[in-house]
Amino acid sequence: xxxxxxxxxxxxxxxxxxxxxxxxxxxxxxxxxxxxxxxxxxxxxxxxxxxxxxxxxxxxxxxxxxxxxxxxxxxxxxxxxxxxxxxxxxxxxxxxxxxxxxxxxxxxxxxxxxxxxxxxxxxxxxxxxxxxxxxxxxxxxxxxxxxxxxxxxxxxxxxxxxxxxxxxxxxxxxxxxxxxxxxxxxxxxxxxxxxxxxxxxxxxxxxxxxxxxxxxxxxxxxxxxxxxxxx
Amino acid sequence: xxxxxxxxxxxxxxxxxxxxxxxxxxxxxxxxxxxxxxxxxxxxxxxxxxxxxxxxxxxxxxxxxxxxxxxxxxxxxxxxxxxxxxxxxxxxxxxxxxxxxxxxxxxxxxxxxxxxxxxxxxxxxxxxxxxxxxxxxxxxxxxxxxxxxxxxxxxxxxxxxxxxxxxxxxxxxxxxxxxxxxxxxxxxxxxxxxxxxxxxxxxxxxxxxxxxxxxxxxxxxxxxxxxxxxxxxxxxxxx
Numbered sequence: 001x002x003x004x005x006x007x008x009x010x011x012x013x014x015x016x017x018x019x020x021x022x023x024x025x026x027x028x029x030x031x032x033x034x035x036x037x038x039x040x041x042x043x044x045x046x047x048x049x050x051x052x053x054x055x056x057x058x059x060x061x062x063x064x065x066x067x068x069x070x071x072x073x074x075x076x077x078x079x080x081x082x083x084x085x086x087x088x089x090x091x092x093x094x095x096x097x098x099x100x101x102x103x104x105x106x107x108x109x110x111x112x113x114x115x116x117x118x119x120x121x122x123x124x125x126x127x128x129x130x131x132x133x134x135x136x137x138x139x140x141x142x143x144x145x146x147x148x149x150x151x152x153x154x155x156x157x158x159x160x161x162x163x164x165x166x167x168x169x170x171x172x173x174x175x176x177x178x179x180x181x182x183x184x185x186x187x188x189x190x191x192x193x194x195x196x197x198x199x200x201x202x203x204x205x206x207x208x209x210x211x212x213x214x215x216x217x218x219x220x221x222x223x224x225x226x227x228x229x230x231x
Numbered sequence: 232x233x234x235x236x237x238x239x240x241x242x243x244x245x246x247x248x249x250x251x252x253x254x255x256x257x258x259x260x261x262x263x264x265x266x267x268x269x270x271x272x273x274x275x276x277x278x279x280x281x282x283x284x285x286x287x288x289x290x291x292x293x294x295x296x297x298x299x300x301x302x303x304x305x306x307x308x309x310x311x312x313x314x315x316x317x318x319x320x321x322x323x324x325x326x327x328x329x330x331x332x333x334x335x336x337x338x339x340x341x342x343x344x345x346x347x348x349x350x351x352x353x354x355x356x357x358x359x360x361x362x363x364x365x366x367x368x369x370x371x372x373x374x375x376x377x378x379x380x381x382x383x384x385x386x387x388x389x390x391x392x393x394x395x396x397x398x399x400x401x402x403x404x405x406x407x408x409x410x411x412x413x414x415x416x417x418x419x420x421x422x423x424x425x426x427x428x429x430x431x432x433x434x435x436x437x438x439x440x441x442x443x444x445x446x447x448x449x450x451x452x453x454x455x456x457x458x459x460x461x462x463x464x465x466x467x468x469x470x
Contacts, residue, residue: 129283130311133304134375135327144323148313230314231357 007199012206019200023207026184029097029171030164033104037160040105041112042153046142048113049120050128060117066110071103075173078103082174095176100184103170108160115156120145151226155219162215165208232293232301232378233259233410235280240289242275249275251434252289259378261426262401262411264442266418268457271431273414274308277381280412281305301378308384310368312356317348320356321371328375342370346400362393369400380404382413386420398424418458422446430454 011019048059080086082094082102093099123145131141146153168186175182177191185204192201240253249272257263265273278284280291281303293299313320318339325335343349346366351359356367365385372380382401386394394417401424405411415421421428425442430451437451449455 127311127313129278129281130305130307132283133281134324136323137327140326144313148315151314226314230355 004198004202008202008206011199011203016203019203019207021180022183022185022188022204025097025182026165026186026208029100029184030104030161032101033108033164034157034161036101036105037108037112037164038157041109041160042116042146042157043142044109045113045116046120046146048117050124050138050141050145060114063110063114063117067114069107069110070169071107071167072169072173074103074106075170078106078170078174094174095178095182097175097182099174100171100182103174104164104167107167107170108164111163112156112160115159116149116153119149119152119156123149151222151230155223158215158219158222162212165211232296232299233257234294235259235379236290236292238290238292240276240279240291241287242272242279242284243287248434250279250286253431253435255429255436255439257410257412259410262405262413262424263427263429264421264425265412265414265429265431266416266421266457267431272434273431274383276431277305277383277412277414280379281381299379302375303379303381304372304375304377305381306365306368306372306383306385308387310364312359312364312367314355314357316353317343317356317359317367318352320367321374324371324375338374342374345373345403346370347396360393362389362396365389365393365397366400369397369404373400373404377409379410379412382411384414384416386415386417394420418446430457432457 048056048063078099079094081088082091082099083089084094093102120142124141127141127145127148131144136144166186168190171177171182171184172187172190175184175187177183177187183191185208189201189204189208192198192204235255235257237253237255240250240255241248242250249270253272253276265276267273275284279286291297313323315323321339321342322335325338330338340349340352343352346369348359348363348366348370351363356364359367369385385401386397389397398420401411401413413424422442428438428440428442428445429436430438430445430449430453432453437453438445438449440450445454446458449458
């Protein structure tokens with residue numbers, strides 16, 4: 001056990017290139033998914049917060065339900081869409097980092113949209129009377145609310161990154177866990193553990209835990225700073 | 232836009248009658264203050280005038296029109312402030328108006344100067360004191376150059392110094408030609424500011440008179456009791 005831990009720390013200490021490649025790909029895939037998730041999820045969530053249409057309640061319930069969707073289900077859906085006979089099969093994306101980004105985006109978008117809907121709706125309840133009297137239209141209101149809630153929304157977005165980075169099922173299915181091409185931290189940990197190479201698993205686990213912990217620390221301090229700076 | 236004519240206004244959510252056939256006519260000048268006990272519907276009347284709620288019955292006519300043809304602004308008891316700078320909190324309210332960015336900046340700078348907040352223009356609005364927040368809310372309303380300004384207890388929970396500053400701003404806004412309609416529980420403030428008093432109780436206007444006459448010789452028994460600190464109608468009305 002101690003020898004395994006020693007080997008893991010050695011991999012980390014020597015910046016093992018195999019380990020760095022895996023961490024680099026993980027970050028590239030998850031950050032890309034996060035950017036897509038934020039670009040789609042934030043405006044959609046904010047729009048849903050101020051929108052008024054029949055069936056809005058059903059959309060909110062569906063969005064909240066999608067937050068808890070198992071990642072393997074997303075993986076299967078993306079697999080079916082990207083497989084040769086699927087609607088997007090002609091693009092040849094299956095078993096590529098792009099497929100993994102797509103799958104992780106589908107996981108992150110509902111999370112960011114649902115959380116931002118709740119945050120923006122709370123602000124909207126407070127601001128709506130004044131906006132109405134001033135003559136602010138709903139599209140302008142969405143932009144103002146996104147700007148006003150920027151710090152809370154940043155925390156929601158960081159939560160989305162955590163969800164993307166710690167996900168394993170979907171990227172395993174649509175990425176194929178190909179060494180040097182689609183192997184990310186979570187899929188590598190699963191594979192190396194099953195092979196008995198615990199040193200690499202532990203080293204990757206330490207990196208993954210550090211990133212998740214770092215994100216939470218960043219979210220906490222961002223919120224504290226924002227409250228002090230902006231009230 | 233004026234005279235503002237309210238006829239038979241009724242608001243009764245969930246069988247609870249708050250306004251019950253309220254009639255009122257207002258001219259376009261001066262400061263009118265709405266007095267009345269808690270629950271009389273003072274804030275509700277302002278919200279109905281601002282179009283934030285639809286009445287259950289009755290009509291509001293602005294001159295001869297169903298909608299106001301001049302600008303209307305409202306300052307709430309707890310002003311809404313965005314997590315942005317003092318300057319941005321005024322400037323954003325001018326965006327719906329047809330004016331250039333330079334005009335918006337100039338008008339924002341001007342009103343901040345006049346309410347004494349120019350030196351805090353870059354500070355975050357949510358870090359202002361209670362009095363400064365209310366002055367900022369008034370600056371935003373003032374910048375909109377309203378024809379009618381609705382104020383819902385603008386000095387509630389402010390100290391005398393902050394109250395005096397807010398009252399000075401209200402007088403200046405009135406001097407520039409805006410009609411001011413405000414609610415307050417502060418009888419001293421009503422005496423200082425009001426041109427006329429609208430006394431609300433039991434869901435109706437019990438008395439509408441020039442301020443001096445109202446305080447010297449209240450005509451209605453309800454207003455007399457209110458000024459003496461007795462509120463017998465609340466018990467009767469709640470039944």
